[in-house]
Amino acid sequence: xxxxxxxxxxxxxxxxxxxxxxxxxxxxxxxxxxxxxxxxxxxxxxxxxxxxxxxxxxxxxxxxxxxxxxxxxxxxxxxxxxxxxxxxxxxxxxxxxxxxxxxxxxxxxxxxxxxxxxxxxxxxxxxxxxxxxxxxxxxxxxxxxxxxxxxxxxxxxxxxxxxxxxxxxxxxxxxxxxxxxxxxxxxxxxxxxxxxxxxxxxxxxxxxxxxxxxxxxxxxxxxxxxxxxxxxxxxxxxxxxxxxxxxxxxxxxxxxxxxxxxxxxxxxxxxxxxxxxxxxxxxxxxxxxxxxxxxxxxxxxxxxxxxxx
Numbered sequence: 001x002x003x004x005x006x007x008x009x010x011x012x013x014x015x016x017x018x019x020x021x022x023x024x025x026x027x028x029x030x031x032x033x034x035x036x037x038x039x040x041x042x043x044x045x046x047x048x049x050x051x052x053x054x055x056x057x058x059x060x061x062x063x064x065x066x067x068x069x070x071x072x073x074x075x076x077x078x079x080x081x082x083x084x085x086x087x088x089x090x091x092x093x094x095x096x097x098x099x100x101x102x103x104x105x106x107x108x109x110x111x112x113x114x115x116x117x118x119x120x121x122x123x124x125x126x127x128x129x130x131x132x133x134x135x136x137x138x139x140x141x142x143x144x145x146x147x148x149x150x151x152x153x154x155x156x157x158x159x160x161x162x163x164x165x166x167x168x169x170x171x172x173x174x175x176x177x178x179x180x181x182x183x184x185x186x187x188x189x190x191x192x193x194x195x196x197x198x199x200x201x202x203x204x205x206x207x208x209x210x211x212x213x214x215x216x217x218x219x220x221x222x223x224x225x226x227x228x229x230x231x232x233x234x235x236x237x238x239x240x241x242x243x244x245x246x247x248x249x250x251x252x253x254x255x256x257x258x259x260x261x262x263x264x265x266x267x268x269x270x271x272x273x274x275x276x277x278x279x280x281x282x283x284x285x286x287x288x289x290x291x292x293x294x295x296x297x298x299x300x301x302x303x304x305x306x307x308x309x
Contacts, residue, residue: 005266008135011044012143050259065095179216252291257282
C-alpha cells in the first residue's frame with residue numbers, strides 16, 4: 001500500500017465572511033450587495049484542507065477562539081480527517097475572522113482579524129514536536145506571530161524536515177531564518193514587499209526573485225494568478241503556464257495552489273510536475289465561490305488531470 005504523505009501545517013484559521021459586490025462603495029456611501037455567505041478559511045486551514053482532500057495525512061497546529069466559531073472550526077478540521085491534537089481553544093478570545101468582498105470580475109478584497117491566531121506561541125510548537133517530527137513536510141504562512149514562524153522554520157531545519165513558507169500577508173523578514181526554508185512561495189505583491197523591487201513584468205519578477213537567491217533562499221516559486229507560476233533557482237528559471245478557466249471567485253486560489261503543491265512535492269518528489277498539478281488545482285478552485293468548499297478531492301482532480309493531457 002502506497003504511503004500517504006504526512007504534512008504538518010502550523011498556521012492560521014479564520015471564519016470567512018464573504019460578500020459579493022457589484023462594486024466597492026465609496027467613502028460614506030451605502031450600497032446594496034447581491035449576496036452573503038460564511039465559510040471556513042484562513043491561509044493555514046485552507047492549505048491543510050487542500051492537502052487533506054488530495055490524500056495527505058495532515059497535522060494542524062493552530063489556535064481557535066473560545067467562541068462558537070472556534071468550536072465549529074475544530075469540527076470542520078475533524079470532518080476532513082485532519083489531526084486536531086494541537087488545535088487548541090483560547091478562552092475569552094474570539095476566533096479569527098476574514099471579511100471578504102468579491103466583485104463581479106472575481107477579484108477579491110480581504111481584511112483579517114487574527115483573534116486567537118495571535119496566541120500561537122513557540123511553546124505550542126515545542127509541545128507538538130513529537131508529532132511534527134514524524135511529518136514529511138512543514139507548511140507555514142504569516143498569519144500567526146512571526147516569532148512562532150521562525151521557531152517552526154528552525155525546528156524543521158534542525159530535524160531535516162523540508163519547510164515551505166508562504167510569506168502572506170507580506171512583511172519584511174529576517175533572512176537568517178528565511179534562508180533555512182526549502183521553498184519560499186510568494187505572489188507578485190508579496191514578492192514586491194519582500195524585496196522592494198518592481199514586479200510589473202516577468203523580467204522584473206525574475207530579477208526580484210533572484211535577489212532573494214542572493215540572500216540565501218534556495219528556491220523561490222512565484223504564483224502569478226492567470227499567468228501561472230514561476231520557479232526561480234540558481235539552476236535556472238521555469239515558467240509554468242496557467243490553466244484557462246471561466247473564473248468565478250479567486251478567493252483561496254493561492255492556498256489551493258500551495259496545499260496541492262505540498263501534497264505533490266511529497267508524493268512525487270518532482271517539482272516541475274508538482275507545479276503543473278498545483279496550477280490546475282488552483283484554477284479549478286476558482287470555478288466556485290468560497291475557499292475550502294471550492295476545493296475538490298483527489299478522484300475528481302485526477303479526472304480533470306486526465307482531460308488536460
